[in-house]
Amino acid sequence: MEDLVRTALTAADGPGVRYADARVVAPLRMLHLAVQNGRAQALTDAREGGLGVRVRTDRAWGFAGTSELSPSAARASAALAVRLARAAGRAVPGPLRVTDEARVDRGRYATGLERDPFDVPREEIVRLLTDAEASLHVGRDVKSGVASLQAWSETKWFASSEGASYTSRIVQVGAGVSATAVRGANVQRRSAPSSFGGDYRQAGFEFVASLDLPGRADSVGREAVALLDAPACPTGRTTLVLGSDQLALQVHESVGHAVELDRIYGSEAGYAGTSWVPIGELGRLRYGSDAMNVVADATEPGGLGTFGWDDEGTPGQRTSIVERGTLVGVLSSRESAAELGLARSGGTARAEGADRSPLVRMTNIDLLPGDLSREELLEEIPEGIYVETNRSWSIDDRRLNFQFGTEIGRRIVHGELGELVRNPIYSGMGPEFWSSMDGVGDQATWHLWGVPNCGKGQPGQIARVSHGAPIARFRNVAVRGGG
Amino acid sequence: MATRRSRSRDPIALALAGLPDGASADVRVTHRTWTTIRFANGRIHQPHLERSTHVSFRVAEDGRLGTATSSDLSAVGLAAVRDAARSLAHVAPVEKTFPGFPSDRRAAGRLPAFSESTAALSPERATRIARSILEAARARAPEGRIAGVVIVGAERRRVANSAGLDRTDRFSTAQASVLVDRPDRDPPVSGWSEGGHWDHRRLEAERLGTEAAERVAPSPPAPVDPxxxxxxxxxxxxxxxxxxxxxxxxxxxxxxxxxxxxxxxxxxxxxxxxxxxxxxxxxxxxxxxxxxxxxxxxxxxxxxxxxxxxxxxxxxxxxxxxxxxxxxxxxxxxxxxxxxxxxxxxxxxxxxxxxxxxxxxxxxxxxxxxxxxxxxxxxxxxxxxxxxxxxxxxxxxxxxxxxxxxxxxxxxxxxxxxxxxxxxxxxxxxxxxxxxxxxxxxxxxxxxxxxxxxxxxx
Known part of the structure; x- marks a missing residue:
C-alpha cells in the first residue's frame, strides 16, 4: 500500500501543482449486527478499500478518489485531481494559503485493545445480542426490541509531497439496546446506554462486554412501558438538569459545530450552515457561564476522535475551546487556520474513508467536570425537570436556536427525582442557555460518550466523535411535552 | 450469451458459483461516478471526483440470512465476501417468513430515461456549470456571498440471484443548489434555489443562480411571534x-x-x-x-x-x-x-x-x-x-x-x-x-x- 501512495504522489505533479497528499485506506471494515424481535435486523460485514489524492495549486484544491487499488487507478486519480484543481482555479480570485506544519516521518498509531471485535466469533456476538434483545420484551406493549453492535477498523497509509508519512489502525466499537412500546399513537422508546445504538469507544470487544447489555435490558423494557402511562412533561420555564448523555449531544450541536472554523468562514454555508460565532472576538467572546470549560482533545484515550495525525498529517492535539465561559479556541485545518492568521493548524481535518476530502471535524469535544456531586447539584432545586437520552435534535443553521427532545424525563421535587414524564422537549438559544448553567457535576457524573453519526460536507461524510460530559443544571429553561 | 472466458471474469457469476447445495443468494454490483463541485465565498473551494465499484452479497442458508459487502471484485475478494456473508448467516436467527429470492426471468423491457452525456460529463464541464451559477448570481447580487454545489454523475447497477434473476439498471442525475446571503447585514438575509434533472442539459443552472440572488430581501428581516x-x-x-x-x-x-x-x-x-x-x-x-x-x-x-x-x-x-x-x-x-x-x-x-x-x-x-x-x-x-x-x-x-x-x-x-x-x-x-x-x-x-x-x- 505504501507503494500505491508513492505512485499517486509521483503522478500528482505538473505545472502549477504546489502540494499533494495521498491516502490509502485498506481495509475499512465495518460490522453491523442487530437483532430485532428475535430476528435479524442487520447482519452485515463490510470490507471496503480505497485511495484518495488531493492536490493544491496556487489557487485551488482538487480531489479524486477510487475504490480500485492499483497503480493505474492511483495514477488516473492523481491526474483527475490535478485537472479538477486547475479547472477550479479559474474561478478563484486570490491565492490559497495554508499553515506550515512540522513534518511527521513514518509515524505509527494503533488503537490499544485487548480483543479485536473482528476476531470475536460472530456466534458469540449474536448470542449476546439475542439474549439482550429477548429481555427487552417485558410485556405486550413492547412492539419492537433491538440489540445491536457496530464496529469499525480503519487501516490507513498517508504521505504528502512535503515528505510527511504515517500509518495508523484505528478500531472502534459500540453496542446498545432499545425498546419501543406502542399504544395507539403513543410511541415511547427507551435505550441504553444511550440512543444512536448505545455507547461507543475506541477499544476492543472488552468495551462491549463491559456494557452488560443483558443486565440492562429488563429495566429498559420496563421504562418504555412505564412511559406510555406517564403524564406529558409540564410546560413552562423551569430548572433543567441534563443527564450526561444528553449534555454530550448539547455540546456536540451547540459548541462543537459552532466552533468549526470552516463553518465560521462560510465554507459550509450552502449546506450545513454557518456559525453565530464572531471570530474577531476570539479570546473575549462570552459563550457561557464561568462554570463552562470545554476542550477539544484528540489525544484522549478511548475517544472516537482520537488519532495520531489528522488527514493532513497534523498531529492530534488538545486545545482549549472555552475557558471559564470565554471562547478561546476553535477547530481548524491548515487552510482555515492560515485564514485566521494562526501559525499552526489545530489538527482537526478529518475524512471519512479514502474517497472523501478532509474537512474541519470535531475530535473529542469535552465539557470538563465541575465539583458538585449529583446530590449537591439536585438539592438546590425545589422544582424542576431532569432529562436524559436524546430522542430528537434540531438546531438552526447558525447554531443558535435549538430544540431537543429526550426519551425520558423526571420531575425534580425538593432536590429528589420523582415522577416519570413523557416526551420532554426543551429549547433555547445557545449563548443564553450556556450562560444559565450554574451547576456542573463532578468527575463521578462525567462520562465519555461516543457519537457515531456526525454528518457534514458534500459529498456527505460521517465522522465518529466523542464527548465527555457530566450532568449539569440550567436555570429558567423553556420545557414542554412534545407530540 | 456470455462466453466461458467472459463468464469467468463476471463477478456475479464468480460470487454465485461457490455456493454450497441448499444455499441461495443475491448479488448486487454497483459502479458509481460522481463529480461534486462545491463553491463558497464566491469561489470553487471543494471540487471532488469519485469512481467506485462495490459488491453486496446476501446469502440464505436454512432460512438464515447474512450480508457482506466489499470493494474488492477480484476472485479472492469475491470469495471473501461470500464467506463473510455465510459466516453471518450461520449464526443468524431463522427468518421464518423469508419467501426466498425471486426467480423473475421476464424480459427486462425498456429502461427509463438516462443521459449518457450526463454520466460522462467531464470535471471541466461540471466546473463550468458551477461557474455559470456563480456568474448568474453575481450579476444579480454583486454584494452577495455565494455558496452552493453542483453534483453530476451516474450509477450503474446489476442485481442477480441464484434463482435466475439478472437485472441491469442505471440512473443519471445533475443537481445544483445555490445560496446568496448578505452576512454584512444585521440580521443577515439570504436567498435560495435548487433543482435537479436526470439530464444535465435541463438543469437550468443559470436560472437557479438568478433565482437565489433575486430572493435576497432588500430590507432586514423583522421578528415575528411563534x-x-x-x-x-x-x-x-x-x-x-x-x-x-x-x-x-x-x-x-x-x-x-x-x-x-x-x-x-x-x-x-x-x-x-x-x-x-x-x-x-x-x-x-x-x-x-x-x-x-x-x-x-x-x-x-x-x-x-x-x-x-x-x-x-x-x-x-x-x-x-x-x-x-x-x-x-x-x-x-x-x-x-x-x-x-x-x-x-x-x-x-x-x-x-x-x-x-x-x-x-x-x-x-x-x-x-x-x-x-x-x-x-x-x-x-x-x-x-x-x-x-x-x-x-x-x-x-x-x-x-x-x-x-x-x-x-x-x-x-x-x-x-x-x-x-x-x-x-x-x-x-x-x-x-x-x-x-x-x-x-x-x-x-x-x-x-x-x-x-x-x-x-x-
Whole structure:
C-alpha cells in the first residue's frame, strides 16, 4: 500500500501543482449486527478499500478518489485531481494559503485493545445480542426490541509531497439496546446506554462486554412501558438538569459545530450552515457561564476522535475551546487556520474513508467536570425537570436556536427525582442557555460518550466523535411535552 | 450469451458459483461516478471526483440470512465476501417468513430515461456549470456571498440471484443548489434555489443562480411571534416534508414495528381531494430507475389517492414479515435511508394550477417559507417533526409578500400539514437529495395552518 501512495504522489505533479497528499485506506471494515424481535435486523460485514489524492495549486484544491487499488487507478486519480484543481482555479480570485506544519516521518498509531471485535466469533456476538434483545420484551406493549453492535477498523497509509508519512489502525466499537412500546399513537422508546445504538469507544470487544447489555435490558423494557402511562412533561420555564448523555449531544450541536472554523468562514454555508460565532472576538467572546470549560482533545484515550495525525498529517492535539465561559479556541485545518492568521493548524481535518476530502471535524469535544456531586447539584432545586437520552435534535443553521427532545424525563421535587414524564422537549438559544448553567457535576457524573453519526460536507461524510460530559443544571429553561 | 472466458471474469457469476447445495443468494454490483463541485465565498473551494465499484452479497442458508459487502471484485475478494456473508448467516436467527429470492426471468423491457452525456460529463464541464451559477448570481447580487454545489454523475447497477434473476439498471442525475446571503447585514438575509434533472442539459443552472440572488430581501428581516399561521411552502420545503412522510407514513419498518403515523389510517381520507401523491420511479419527471436493489421491477404506486392514504412500502424481508406482496422498495443498506427500511424514494405530488402569486394571494395573511433546515422526528406515532425555516421566510399580508421575517422553528404533525393543503402550485420541480438517493417532485403548496414554536435571532 505504501507503494500505491508513492505512485499517486509521483503522478500528482505538473505545472502549477504546489502540494499533494495521498491516502490509502485498506481495509475499512465495518460490522453491523442487530437483532430485532428475535430476528435479524442487520447482519452485515463490510470490507471496503480505497485511495484518495488531493492536490493544491496556487489557487485551488482538487480531489479524486477510487475504490480500485492499483497503480493505474492511483495514477488516473492523481491526474483527475490535478485537472479538477486547475479547472477550479479559474474561478478563484486570490491565492490559497495554508499553515506550515512540522513534518511527521513514518509515524505509527494503533488503537490499544485487548480483543479485536473482528476476531470475536460472530456466534458469540449474536448470542449476546439475542439474549439482550429477548429481555427487552417485558410485556405486550413492547412492539419492537433491538440489540445491536457496530464496529469499525480503519487501516490507513498517508504521505504528502512535503515528505510527511504515517500509518495508523484505528478500531472502534459500540453496542446498545432499545425498546419501543406502542399504544395507539403513543410511541415511547427507551435505550441504553444511550440512543444512536448505545455507547461507543475506541477499544476492543472488552468495551462491549463491559456494557452488560443483558443486565440492562429488563429495566429498559420496563421504562418504555412505564412511559406510555406517564403524564406529558409540564410546560413552562423551569430548572433543567441534563443527564450526561444528553449534555454530550448539547455540546456536540451547540459548541462543537459552532466552533468549526470552516463553518465560521462560510465554507459550509450552502449546506450545513454557518456559525453565530464572531471570530474577531476570539479570546473575549462570552459563550457561557464561568462554570463552562470545554476542550477539544484528540489525544484522549478511548475517544472516537482520537488519532495520531489528522488527514493532513497534523498531529492530534488538545486545545482549549472555552475557558471559564470565554471562547478561546476553535477547530481548524491548515487552510482555515492560515485564514485566521494562526501559525499552526489545530489538527482537526478529518475524512471519512479514502474517497472523501478532509474537512474541519470535531475530535473529542469535552465539557470538563465541575465539583458538585449529583446530590449537591439536585438539592438546590425545589422544582424542576431532569432529562436524559436524546430522542430528537434540531438546531438552526447558525447554531443558535435549538430544540431537543429526550426519551425520558423526571420531575425534580425538593432536590429528589420523582415522577416519570413523557416526551420532554426543551429549547433555547445557545449563548443564553450556556450562560444559565450554574451547576456542573463532578468527575463521578462525567462520562465519555461516543457519537457515531456526525454528518457534514458534500459529498456527505460521517465522522465518529466523542464527548465527555457530566450532568449539569440550567436555570429558567423553556420545557414542554412534545407530540 | 456470455462466453466461458467472459463468464469467468463476471463477478456475479464468480460470487454465485461457490455456493454450497441448499444455499441461495443475491448479488448486487454497483459502479458509481460522481463529480461534486462545491463553491463558497464566491469561489470553487471543494471540487471532488469519485469512481467506485462495490459488491453486496446476501446469502440464505436454512432460512438464515447474512450480508457482506466489499470493494474488492477480484476472485479472492469475491470469495471473501461470500464467506463473510455465510459466516453471518450461520449464526443468524431463522427468518421464518423469508419467501426466498425471486426467480423473475421476464424480459427486462425498456429502461427509463438516462443521459449518457450526463454520466460522462467531464470535471471541466461540471466546473463550468458551477461557474455559470456563480456568474448568474453575481450579476444579480454583486454584494452577495455565494455558496452552493453542483453534483453530476451516474450509477450503474446489476442485481442477480441464484434463482435466475439478472437485472441491469442505471440512473443519471445533475443537481445544483445555490445560496446568496448578505452576512454584512444585521440580521443577515439570504436567498435560495435548487433543482435537479436526470439530464444535465435541463438543469437550468443559470436560472437557479438568478433565482437565489433575486430572493435576497432588500430590507432586514423583522421578528415575528411563534404561533399557528397560514403558510405557503415553496418546493424545497414541501420536498423535505414529503421525505419525512415517506419514512413516517409509508416506510415498511414503521408499519412492521407499529409506529407509523399512517398505520391506522390506510384507506381513509387524510388530505383534500387535490392531494395526489404517487411513488413513480419510472417517470421521466423524476430521477428514474427501473429496479430496486433486489431486482424487483419498480412501478407507479399510489400513496395518497386524491386524499386517501395508501399502503406502506415493502421489500423481500418486510413483505414476508407483513404477509404482503413486495412493492419494489428495497434500499441498499449503505444508502442514507438503508437503516430506515423500505420506503418510497421517487415521490411525485401532482401539481395544481396556481402560480406562486396566486398561492400568496389565496393565503391572505400568513408566512411564505422557502426551505426547512435540520428536520427531525419528535413523535413518530403522530407524525410530528421539528425543524427551522431558512434562506427566505416572508410575511404575507393582504395577499402579497410584505417583507422578510426572522427564521422560525416549526413543530408540527405531517397529518395536520396534509389536511391543511388548500392549493397547489403549477410548477413541480425535481428536488433530489445528494446523489439522488431520493428525489421528490413537488410544487409549492398553500396550507391552512402550520405551527411555529419558537423564533431565532436572524
Amino acid at each position: 404561533g399557528a399561521y397560514r403558510v405557503v411552502l415553496r418546493g424545497p420545503a414541501m420536498a423535505t416534508a414529503l421525505e419525512y412522510l415517506a419514512h413516517l407514513g409509508f416506510g415498511g419498518s414503521g408499519e412492521l414495528e407499529g409506529w407509523s403515523c399512517l398505520r391506522r389510517l390506510r384507506g381513509r381520507r387524510i388530505a383534500p381531494e387535490i392531494v395526489d401523491l404517487a411513488d413513480d420511479p419510472r417517470s421521466r419527471n423524476t430521477v428514474p430507475f427501473a429496479y430496486d436493489c433486489e431486482g424487483t421491477p419498480t412501478r407507479r404506486t399510489r400513496l395518497i389517492d386524491h386524499g386517501i392514504a395508501g399502503e406502506a412500502a415493502t421489500d423481500l424481508v418486510t413483505a414476508g414479515r407483513l404477509g404482503r406482496r413486495r412493492t419494489g422498495h428495497a434500499l441498499p443498506p449503505e444508502s442514507p435511508w438503508g437503516e430506515w427500511g423500505p420506503m418510497p424514494t421517487r415521490m411525485i405530488l401532482a401539481p395544481g394550477d396556481a402560480t406562486e402569486d396566486e398561492l400568496v394571494r389565496a393565503t391572505g395573511t400568513g408566512l411564505l417559507v422557502t426551505r426547512f433546515h435540520y428536520v427531525r422526528v419528535v413523535d413518530p406515532g403522530r407524525g410530528v417533526i421539528t425543524g427551522m425555516t431558512r434562506d427566505g421566510t416572508y410575511r404575507i399580508e393582504h395577499g402579497a409578500i410584505a417583507g422578510p421575517v426572522r427564521n422560525l422553528r416549526f413543530t408540527e404533525s405531517l397529518l395536520t400539514l396534509l389536511r391543511g393543503i388548500s392549493l397547489l402550485g403549477r410548477e413541480a420541480r425535481i428536488f433530489p437529495t445528494e446523489r439522488a438517493t431520493s428525489a421528490i417532485t413537488t410544487p409549492a403548496a398553500a396550507v391552512r395552518s402550520f405551527r411555529f414554536t419558537s423564533a431565532t435571532l436572524f
